[in-house]
Amino acid sequence: MKEISIIAVGGTIDKVYFDAKSEYEVGPPNIAKVLSELNLSISYGVTSLMRKDSLDLTAEDRTLIAKTVANDPCDRILITHGTDTMVETAKALMAIAEKTIVLTGALEPALFKTSDAVFNIGCALGAVQSLGAGIYIAMNGKVFAADKVWKNLDSNRFETRE
Amino acid sequence: MKEISIIAVGGTIDKVYFDAKSEYEVGPPNIAKVLSELNLSISYGVTSLMRKDSLDLTAEDRTLIAKTVANDPCDRILITHGTDTMVETAKALMAIAEKTIVLTGALEPALFKTSDAVFNIGCALGAVQSLGAGIYIAMNGKVFAADKVWKNLDSNRFETRE
Amino acid sequence: MKEISIIAVGGTIDKVYFDAKSEYEVGPPNIAKVLSELNLSISYGVTSLMRKDSLDLTAEDRTLIAKTVANDPCDRILITHGTDTMVETAKALMAIAEKTIVLTGALEPALFKTSDAVFNIGCALGAVQSLGAGIYIAMNGKVFAADKVWKNLDSNRFETRE
Amino acid sequence: MKEISIIAVGGTIDKVYFDAKSEYEVGPPNIAKVLSELNLSISYGVTSLMRKDSLDLTAEDRTLIAKTVANDPCDRILITHGTDTMVETAKALMAIAEKTIVLTGALEPALFKTSDAVFNIGCALGAVQSLGAGIYIAMNGKVFAADKVWKNLDSNRFETRE
Numbered sequence: 001m002k003e004i005s006i007i008a009v010g011g012t013i014d015k016v017y018f019d020a021k022s023e024y025e026v027g028p029p030n031i032a033k034v035l036s037e038l039n040l041s042i043s044y045g046v047t048s049l050m051r052k053d054s055l056d057l058t059a060e061d062r063t064l065i066a067k068t069v070a071n072d073p074c075d076r077i078l079i080t081h082g083t084d085t086m087v088e089t090a091k092a093l094m095a096i097a098e099k100t101i102v103l104t105g106a107l108e109p110a111l112f113k114t115s116d117a118v119f120n121i122g123c124a125l126g127a128v129q130s131l132g133a134g135i136y137i138a139m140n141g142k143v144f145a146a147d148k149v150w151k152n153l154d155s156n157r158f159e160t161r162e
Numbered sequence: 163m164k165e166i167s168i169i170a171v172g173g174t175i176d177k178v179y180f181d182a183k184s185e186y187e188v189g190p191p192n193i194a195k196v197l198s199e200l201n202l203s204i205s206y207g208v209t210s211l212m213r214k215d216s217l218d219l220t221a222e223d224r225t226l227i228a229k230t231v232a233n234d235p236c237d238r239i240l241i242t243h244g245t246d247t248m249v250e251t252a253k254a255l256m257a258i259a260e261k262t263i264v265l266t267g268a269l270e271p272a273l274f275k276t277s278d279a280v281f282n283i284g285c286a287l288g289a290v291q292s293l294g295a296g297i298y299i300a301m302n303g304k305v306f307a308a309d310k311v312w313k314n315l316d317s318n319r320f321e322t323r324e
Numbered sequence: 325m326k327e328i329s330i331i332a333v334g335g336t337i338d339k340v341y342f343d344a345k346s347e348y349e350v351g352p353p354n355i356a357k358v359l360s361e362l363n364l365s366i367s368y369g370v371t372s373l374m375r376k377d378s379l380d381l382t383a384e385d386r387t388l389i390a391k392t393v394a395n396d397p398c399d400r401i402l403i404t405h406g407t408d409t410m411v412e413t414a415k416a417l418m419a420i421a422e423k424t425i426v427l428t429g430a431l432e433p434a435l436f437k438t439s440d441a442v443f444n445i446g447c448a449l450g451a452v453q454s455l456g457a458g459i460y461i462a463m464n465g466k467v468f469a470a471d472k473v474w475k476n477l478d479s480n481r482f483e484t485r486e
Numbered sequence: 487m488k489e490i491s492i493i494a495v496g497g498t499i500d501k502v503y504f505d506a507k508s509e510y511e512v513g514p515p516n517i518a519k520v521l522s523e524l525n526l527s528i529s530y531g532v533t534s535l536m537r538k539d540s541l542d543l544t545a546e547d548r549t550l551i552a553k554t555v556a557n558d559p560c561d562r563i564l565i566t567h568g569t570d571t572m573v574e575t576a577k578a579l580m581a582i583a584e585k586t587i588v589l590t591g592a593l594e595p596a597l598f599k600t601s602d603a604v605f606n607i608g609c610a611l612g613a614v615q616s617l618g619a620g621i622y623i624a625m626n627g628k629v630f631a632a633d634k635v636w637k638n639l640d641s642n643r644f645e646t647r648e
Contacts, residue, residue: 122284130292446608454616
């Protein structure tokens with residue numbers, strides 16, 4: 001069985017740009033592309049569950065994410081997600097007791113030269129292999145417990161909230 | 163006190179190129195540059211202890227690395243290191259019982275477009291925050307216990323060795 | 325006096341992304357940033373005349389661009405411009421007889437990893453130094469006379485039109 | 487017939503790095519890779535004539551380059567070349583009277599994040615389409631006549647020499 005199951009639900013990390021319309025849309029999971037270009041020694045699978053801006057995620061979407069995670073045969077789950085409601089989704093997964101779940105995403109689309117996507121994916125992957133059961137967020141170089149983190153919109157980063 | 167202490171000893175990750183001579187040399191720690199360009203929520207310090215190809219590291223160098231790690235007031239240590247003898251240095255740190263130590267590096271210099279450096283640094287940073295005391299290597303997307311890993315020269319990656 | 329005068333009027337090449345709103349806006353001239361990072365042997369100046377999607381450019385805007393070019397003391401003018409109406413602006417400059425004018429831009433924002441911006445800027449710079457008086461467009465690796473080019477929306481590139 | 491014939495003879499632009507030996511070697515022509523990733527509107531062909539550091543080029547090599555250029559059915563020739571003796575090779579082509587020949591290269595290997603290769607290739611391509619017959623060097627954003635340029639080793643760039 002694969003060591004890590006990756007579930008993508010959308011967000012800035014997956015945003016693509018269509019010149020014709022000069023607008024962004026959420027595309028296929030960039031984590032699949034990033035990982036495929038590396039020569040990895042872990043086994044993983046990527047599921048594209050939905051392609052949504054995180055501000056558009058509904059309670060039904062979160063129920064579906066939780067159900068998908070709970071039913072996944074893998075004990076280590078990495079979720080790529082939009083940043084604006086990542087904390088909310090993390091809290092919606094709290095009832096899942098026996099898995100290690102790490103959420104990550106990006107503040108800039110992965111196709112930007114200066115994107116934090118590759119670094120964040122690395123950080124989340126390091127964390128999800130190393131932690132015991134629980135729900136975590138890996139952003140801005142830090143691994144947070146899901147109930148002790150918020151996105152500070154002014155500094156545009158995730159920070160600890162006791 | 164800072165959360166993570168980073169010690170750089172050289173290796174491919176820090177290689178720079180001088181056009182005049184068409185040769186590589188080991189430059190200052192690239193991890194400092196990579197982390198400074200991200201908007202991090204962790205505190206860290208970077209020490210440039212030596213600038214060596216890992217094939218040139220001596221027993222004295224390893225003694226110095228071990229002493230430096232042991233004397234560091236920080237409990238979480240990330241070491242950037244050349245890949246060819248990373249496993250050997252990891253084993254030389256085994257006597258240090260109460261710290262979480264993660265070694266990483268890169269198979270391509272950090273200044274290459276296709277380098278694994280940023281991903282590896284992310285992975286090591288995620289791991290060093292998440293693991294209990296012990297010596298680990300974070301390479302090729304996997305976090306290995308230091309006594310269960312080797313560098314497979316044919317596949318050019320770190321793999322598990324039981 | 326400087327050898328080349330660069331005038332930026334906006335377009336995809338200068339698009340920046342604001343995470344908060346998940347929208348693009350036209351930012352400051354990226355050509356200034358690109359050229360400043362190279363070690364050039366030519367002298368040039370950059371004027372940010374306007375910051376517009378080229379679909380939003382009006383007849384008044386084109387009159388202003390033509391006046392600015394005509395009054396510029398420099399005989400070699402490079403204009404960065406949105407791609408959708410680049411040909412229209414080029415034609416509006418036809419009355420200017422004694423200058424070498426090259427328009428360029430990008431099909432992807434300069435801050436994208438896969439952007440054509442740096443290549444196009446190089447191509448336009450090579451052309452503007454080498455051509456006699458006239459109006460030209462440098463896009464997709466080709467230098468076109470302004471009256472023999474169109475943007476093919478299906479192939480998303482500039483092509484010759486006799 | 488193709489519009490532009492490209493001949494690669496090696497140099498820094500084509501340097502690749504082999505981790506095993508921590509040494510550079512001159513690889514296949516990077517200009518072919520760079521151009522293939524763009525959506526070009528010109529037709530071209532790439533010939534890999536030799537793979538040499540330009541300091542290693544001999545009089546025989548220059549005779550071969552000149553013969554190859556002279557015999558090429560195409561009137562517009564772009565040559566990628568090492569920078570240290572680019573001027574010498576350009577002078578060795580002076581006897582070819584009826585072609586437009588532009589030499590370019592890079593001060594940093596094309597696979598570096600900060601390489602000037604893509605910009606230089608763009609600049610040379612813009613110049614080779616725009617100039618009349620003659621021998622030119624396109625480096626550091628400037629198109630030089632071959633008898634009025636030198637590589638200033640102190641500033642690490644090509645400059646005008648009257």
